[in-house]
Amino acid sequence: MASEKKYNPTESELEILQVLWDKGEATVREVHEVLSNTRDTGYTTTLKTMQIMTVKKLLERDTAQRTHIYSPLIEKEKIQRKLLDKMKDGLFNGSASRLVMGALNDQSLSREELKELRNFLDKFEE
Amino acid sequence: MASEKKYNPTESELEILQVLWDKGEATVREVHEVLSNTRDTGYTTTLKTMQIMTVKKLLERDTAQRTHIYSPLIEKEKIQRKLLDKMKDGLFNGSASRLVMGALNDQSLSREELKELRNFLDKFEE
DNA sequence: AATATAATACGAAAGTTTTCGTAATGCAAG
DNA sequence: CTTGCATTACGAAAACTTTCGTATTATATT
Missing domain, CATH: 1.10.10.10 (Winged helix-like DNA-binding domain superfamily/Winged helix DNA-binding domain)
Known part of the structure; x- marks a missing residue:
């Protein structure tokens, strides 16, 4: 380490x-x-x-x-992860789902995006 | 203004x-x-x-x-919104759905949370 | 009232980030 | 080759954030 x-x-x-x-x-x-x-x-x-x-x-x-x-030299994804983590812990009481729902609430998604998102969600259930 | x-x-x-x-x-x-x-x-x-x-x-x-x-004197929600916005614009090319999916990807959600999220998503379709 | 205790006020030092002036360097025209 | 232009190098100032030592003030206890 x-x-x-x-x-x-x-x-x-x-x-x-x-x-x-x-x-x-x-x-x-x-x-x-x-x-x-x-x-x-x-x-x-x-x-x-x-x-x-x-x-x-x-x-x-x-x-x-x-x-x-x-x-x-540093990947975008790494920073994304780090910042999302920080937001989760600091602003959403450590709850990932609240973070996601918070994002859903704050940002307004088009019908298109919602569909896209729903498909994406499906992949998580197997 | x-x-x-x-x-x-x-x-x-x-x-x-x-x-x-x-x-x-x-x-x-x-x-x-x-x-x-x-x-x-x-x-x-x-x-x-x-x-x-x-x-x-x-x-x-x-x-x-x-x-x-x-x-x-400042609401948690306001800061949440501001930071999510910044992440969206700066790290997810301005796409709200990518932000949400990014969060889904990075954070691991329990089966419970996924169900909760799905219900939540339903509210957005009317 | 005197003393001990715990809080606030103040100011400045230390640390970090951002900014830019100026110098040095390389390149391309003329 | 020399003049002009665009670039990098360097260093330090300015701006902002974090930290804490010391002084002051208020409260409670004896």
């Missing part, structure tokens, strides 16, 4: 990860381009954060070219 | 809120008692944080007695 990593990405790190999960890989400029739609920070800020993330092993980068290419 | 509040409780603030949501109201000592099961910080730390939260309008307090009594 040695290498269990404990890295909780911070808020801005998560934003960067989201772009990279989406694109698979990207340059700082590309990431920054996307981010600047919703936030208002300079290019070097994004750069610095991504460099720090590389040190933290959240990202890796290919420095073969002058313009470095970054990609995520 | 003036008074839309933007308060994201921090990590430790959330821990305190959880105790207060649970108890309804409590003194600093009571909150600190609970917190000290899982963390290892001094009484005055909890006190200070709760005082700050009061300024931020996350809590209110009754100072009638020497020992102040705190209660949450």
